[in-house]
Amino acid sequence: MDDFMIRALIGGFGVAAVAGPLGAFVVWRRMAFFGGTLSHSALLGVALGFLLGINLNVGIFAVCAVVAVLLVTLARPSGLSNDTLLGILAHASLALGLIALSFMETQRIDLMSYLFGDVLATTVFDITLIYGIGAIVAGGLALLWRPLLAVTVDEELALVEGIPVKAVNLGFMLLLAVIVALAMKVVGILLVTSLIIIPAATARRFSTTPEQMAAFAAVGGCIAVAAGLWGSMQFDTPSGPSIVTAAFALFVLATAVPAFKR
């Protein structure tokens, strides 16, 4: 196997292993559209990263974090429903990101690699970054796990039982912002949400506890990465979309198999 392929596999595994468990919460809390909004705003982060000359991941995380905080704080006073607000923020930030990028035509920017990922170009530095930050996200999620689960079941009950619901929600959204920034390298801005939610949705029918579903989602994500990269080599298809297609194929398979048994 070529070196770049091994680096791509290692990087992809790192992202999928963390995206799976977070994705389980996204599925339980019906926040798929929220993930989509974060990933759309990531392009603005890319542009900011270029403009300010900082690491792109940092730029993406900063913009995603701002969008997450805006969502939490705007939800009440604006009186708009959450999905409307999400739609507004998703597309406003995407449009702003595209405009900002258009100002930088002198710098040659490969837009496609941000939109659809560029996992085959994963460097050793990228891998260090993915595993370093991934470990922090995994640790954060482990710390948040118990209260987050209680809040996911019922916010008001959790509040009465003494859980700091707002802080827990904000913490979860920030973790999600980090993972969006990380996953962009693998599947790209447009497909980030899929790497987060498809493995989790696939894991549902095999799980009897929340922890099991999170673990299965992590494993399923890794299988999708491996299968997608293999397919990408075999059929010379773009890597990001191939990984997502593999995840989707797994989902279809998982949905269909038990149905035949009955």
Add this chain to the structure above:
Amino acid sequence: MLDSNDPFAGADPLIEANSITVVYGNKEILSAASLKVRSGEIVTLIGPNGAGKTTIVRVVLGLMAPDRGTVVRRPDLVIGYMPQNLHIDKTLPLTVGRFLVLGSGRRRYSEELKFQILDEVGVGGILETPVQAVSGGEFQRVVLARALLRDPDLLVLDEPSQGIDVTGQADLYRLITRIRDRRGCGVLMVSHDLHLVMADTDEVVCLNHHVCCAGHPETVTNDPSYIQLFGKQVAGALAVYQHHHDHDHDADGNVVPLDGDGGHG
């Protein structure tokens, strides 16, 4: 039972809401409403739909800040809460046993204790069942068990009998009374089932944005503002209902529903 002396007169309140006013837009949902609950006391909030019953419960629980008024809690008060509608997404794989301990932070409970607490509310043996697979009535009891696991000083129940058939409702209210007797906790509940709750309630608070009347059930049912709120027929019927009938008949022999849908003058 006809003793007019307040058996809780000397007790310090667990929780006391004073002159709570909540304004929504330009409408007062609550106008200077007050209530208190003492240890061992069952306080039932009744009133028509939209009268602000759930609002005052949310204020008491601290889920919502009132525009005016204060809520005083006894220090270190542990509240067990049973919300009106608890929906758990089908995508979340969660057993009854796991649901029970979600509200108890890092504390650990033995399987035996979890079984006991479920048994106390009459649904022992479903520890391993997914929460989505139990019936509505069973789930209400599981939610109650989760509240009891915290060993609460005060139980707050918002329409606990929702989605339960009439016999089940009577059972549930008897269970709540038994829990109060055994544990000596205070109970604050919102209820539509006036006929079922009256007999075991120590204090009825009749709410229609403001507190129309409050007191022992027998005092309240004779209060003119109570009769005005629920209509003569229903109010009169309630005197009969203290004998545990589950419905009444009007002059034509039709069953009279007891949901308070009467207007308020």
